[in-house]
Amino acid sequence: MKEGPNIAAVAALIGDPARANMLQALMNGVALTASELAQEAGVTPQTSSFHLGKLSEAGLVCLRKQGRHKYYSLTGSDVASLLEALSGIAMRTGMTRVRTGPKEPALRKARVCYNHLAGDYGVQAYDSLLAREFLLEEDEQLHLTLAGRSFFNDLGLVLPEKETKRRPLCKSCLDWSVRRSHLAGLAGTALLTYFLEEGWARRIEGSRVIEFSKTGDSRFRSLFSLEI
Incomplete structure (x- = not known):
């Protein structure tokens, strides 16, 4: 056995x-x-x-x-990460649902992945944080740098000094629609909460879709610019 x-x-x-x-x-x-x-x-x-x-x-x-x-x-987020990864494999191998509708483009743009932001917006935020060295990928682990902690503090988001294996501070989650990583962990949760509480975006009832307002979209793209 x-x-x-x-x-x-x-x-x-x-x-x-x-x-x-x-x-x-x-x-x-x-x-x-x-x-x-x-x-x-x-x-x-x-x-x-x-x-x-x-x-x-x-x-x-x-x-x-x-x-x-x-x-x-x-x-927990480990179960969510598994489901997100399986969704990516299903998309890559053509195992998609027959029924499609107008929600699919919106899901690809921005959606909830358990407790953090996924889709195009989530990937852009992740790429921007990496490009500015607020996040550091090292030995297959994701770390928040001192500059990154200052970035979160400036937004009024105070993250814990210590993390646990069960609740990591930063974690990459493979996005099923973009097939690249977005930010999970306590930092990812804090960012999604910030977007919602600041009124940049709202959750569509009965759906995983996150809808950014025109103003919220502008502020998001300014905060997470890829023109570094």
Whole structure:
């Protein structure tokens, strides 16, 4: 018997169409009820409960109770990164959904990836931070430099001095639509929160789409200019 992680078991869980739809629905970073996830998966509430039980046992989703209501969310950014990477492979190999619509260009432009910004905007921010040496890629790890910390401080974003393996300060996440990296980790979460709270962008209800206003777009491109 082979030793080590059982990736086949995890792959089988994610590979079920209903469970895959549930996991993708949770990529918007919002906790959802079993009924809402049943709608996303196109299954009955009873079937939804069975699938969520399997995902919970595997540590892919967690249950949170608020009063009489129960909500499910992804257990962490590592699960989100895995789903984003799988989406990229599916796009590259031509395994796309038959149904398309006007939301797809908007998703490619800017969207939520669990708790940070993805799409064209996310990749531009990442590239700009790297070009100005606010971020440093070293030994396959991503680090925030002193200049980078000052950049975040100037925006009023105070990041913790120390990071943990569970909650890294900076992490690259492979973007499925651009197939290049965008910024995840605590720094990525802080930036997305900043854009939303400053009114540069808003979340489209019931979607992962992030829509930048005309003013927000101008400020974003000024802050993350690639003309270094």
